[in-house]
Amino acid sequence: xxxxxxxxKGHGTENDFVLVPDLDGVLGLTAARAxxxxxxxxxxxxxxxxxxxxxxxxxxxxxxxxxGSARWFMDYRNADGSLSEMCGNGTRVFAAYLRREGLETAxxxxxxxxxxxxxxxxxxxxxxxxxxPWRLTDPETAERDGFDALVHLDxxxxxxxxxxxxxxxxxxxxxxxxxLDLDALDLTRAPEVRPEPEHGTNVELVRPMGPGHVAMRVxxxxxxETRSCGTGACAAAIATSFWAGSLDTGATWLVDVPGGxxxxxxxxxxxxxxxxxxxxxxxxxxxxxxxxx
Numbered sequence: 001x002x003x004x005x006x007x008x009k010g011h012g013t014e015n016d017f018v019l020v021p022d023l024d025g026v027l028g029l030t031a032a033r034a035x036x037x038x039x040x041x042x043x044x045x046x047x048x049x050x051x052x053x054x055x056x057x058x059x060x061x062x063x064x065x066x067x068g069s070a071r072w073f074m075d076y077r078n079a080d081g082s083l084s085e086m087c088g089n090g091t092r093v094f095a096a097y098l099r100r101e102g103l104e105t106a107x108x109x110x111x112x113x114x115x116x117x118x119x120x121x122x123x124x125x126x127x128x129x130x131x132x133p134w135r136l137t138d139p140e141t142a143e144r145d146g147f148d149a150l151v152h153l154d155x156x157x158x159x160x161x162x163x164x165x166x167x168x169x170x171x172x173x174x175x176x177x178x179x180l181d182l183d184a185l186d187l188t189r190a191p192e193v194r195p196e197p198e199h200g201t202n203v204e205l206v207r208p209m210g211p212g213h214v215a216m217r218v219x220x221x222x223x224x225e226t227r228s229c230g231t232g233a234c235a236a237a238i239a240t241s242f243w244a245g246s247l248d249t250g251a252t253w254l255v256d257v258p259g260g261x262x263x264x265x266x267x268x269x270x271x272x273x274x275x276x277x278x279x280x281x282x283x284x285x286x287x288x289x290x291x292x293x
Contacts, residue, residue: 009284020049022053035079038077052072053075085113090230142242152192252264
């Protein structure tokens with residue numbers, strides 16, 4: 001009988017993931033295997049793949065060092081198999097899985113990621129995750145010019161000014177000109193960012209909707225356009241607050257994405273918290289012989 005791999009499918013505002021339990025730390029998750037699982041035609045389908053593994057059994061010594069604070073490591077790969085530091089929506093889905101499986105029973109607990117320990121808590125029917133400190137990639141240029149990057153959204157139009165924000169993973173937030181329709185923009189290919197980021201970047205296109213309220217679309221590195229991006233929603237709120245001169249007010253932002261709505265709370269000391277739904281929609285098994293090693 002073929003060896004079977006157990007999985008769970010979940011999403012946070014329709015940013016979807018394949019979760020693979022590896023409670024003994026023996027499975028591993030190669031780039032090729034993750035890409036095969038995430039394939040929407042020949043695999044299960046998802047924007048990313050999350051391996052659920054004890055933090056003290058992680059391959060990365062920097063992650064193992066987090067085991068004193070967090071029992072479980074969110075080993076995250078993008079849909080193309082590339083490694084990612086972490087994922088805001090993924091952390092909530094990961095937390096929902098840990099709770100359902102009885103691997104965590106408290107209403108607040110820590111998880112290990114490649115971007116450090118993240119604290120998660122239940123917030124009614126949703127989950128909130130403290131994403132920790134953020135920083136501007138080039139604060140000197142940003143303070144002087146109001147932006148630190150240019151983004152080409154098409155071959156013919158003028159570039160748009162943008163602000164780069166680091167939240168454990170890289171983001172480039174575009175201040176969308178009023179003349180451009182957010183819904184009509186073509187994100188089937190990655191926008192061209194200058195200066196070109198060494199390790200790629202997520203690109204958020206943001207339209208203000210009112211006080212403390214923005215709409216956003218996102219092109220994620222290693223994936224393409226997704227229905228939502230949790231850290232991208234935080235980057236959008238941070239950048240919009242920066243442009244408004246209100247970063248230090250501790251504001252709460254509503255961020256509308258194609259897959260729903262997220263809440264972002266800006267905290268003192270360059271901290272940020274993300275709140276939103278986490279839904280586990282299916283469980284199953286897949287024949288390991290059909291997946292690459």
